[in-house]
Amino acid sequence: MKKFYLILLSAMLLSGCTSEKPVVEKPETIRFYVTSDTHLYNPEIVENKELFDDLALNQGDGRLLNYAPEIFNAFIDEVIKTKPEFVLFTGDISLEGEKTSHQWIAKQLSRLIDNGIQPLVIPGNHDIMNPSSRTYGNPSSYINTVSAEEFASIYSDCGYSNALYRDENSLSYVYELRDNAWILMLDTARYEENTVLGSEGTGSIRSETYDWIEEIAEIAKEKNVQLISSTHHNIIKQNEYFSSDNTLLNTLKALRIFDERDIRVNFSGHIHAQNINTKEKENGVITDICSSSLLVYPSQYGIVDYVPFKELNYSTKAIDISTWASQNNNDPNLLDFPEYSYNYFKQSSTSRGASRFKSSSHTAEEIAQLLDAKGTLNCYYFAGRILEIKDSFMASDFYSWLIEQDETTSGYILSMLKTNGLDPNKITIDMSK
Known part of the structure; x- marks a missing residue:
């Protein structure tokens, strides 16, 4: 058996004690929250806010980078108020891996830890050894990023120091949710392959880490413990139009081992879109629950109620940023956050890829309709709410015209209308099988 970093918890008897400390039994249901792709930064690296705000909007991916610290603080306050036991952060915690941001x-x-709530983190492709780590000013300057060892040290209290087991070949670890339920926090980032040109965006599980998973699963089986898992990259492709690079490069191996070892639920992120997909395997169904970015409309997070060996319920909730703003900074954009974030995401995502339409032979009116449809559907798709408008959109004259167009014009828009029959924001999973 390979070397493990086993955290041994021992009871110490104090001399002179005449009574034992009462044992507080934990409830059967484990409640934890899940969020992903927070892309946070230390506000101090933004030396020119106007320039940074313009840069953020021009990224074209709809992330509200200009309000990232405020959104995150509103989330933290909401978590403290509602008190789950754990909060999972499934990678891309930082903007570009700046050490000062981590x-x-x-x-x-x-603040969560001080309130008895345990954060559990894993890195994403932006977080470690990132050559794009810099300040944002005029001019900008490159600043220190972090190594894998520094990442684990900075987030020592967020899963690493109190892990049950750690993988010596990656930043993967096991955390005990209950004595009969463990979560595999799996490092899928390929930061060793980063170059001066940028960070490696694809993900995989290392060969040695697969061996480690097999050994952990064997221990779990012996102890009658149920395993669930979390990765940054998807283990099941969430949208056929999205690049397969968003899914683990060795996903077939992951699904085979997960199936053989009865790991049935995984939480992922990376694509910034809210979605749930399943894969029927030889021994049962595997479910990959993909969380949207906390910075993308509608800035929501997952709520999980999990009873080991019985049931797992998942739903989403948007952060109440408007109320938070009324109590903290009265920023007009944040006071009317649902409308502001919707319009921001629509504007930003409409501009991305617009050249594809403009270079075609379509009229100005047709291009305007294509861009509007793209922006609107993006808002609903990335929020996991496409079912709310799918029927009305498909009944429109524009849709009748769109399906007659070539793949370049219609492909991406139509891909957002394809569903797998699952509600992207809600699922109940039978964990007894």
């Missing part, structure tokens, strides 16, 4: 984030997460 330190700032860890400080914010300490």
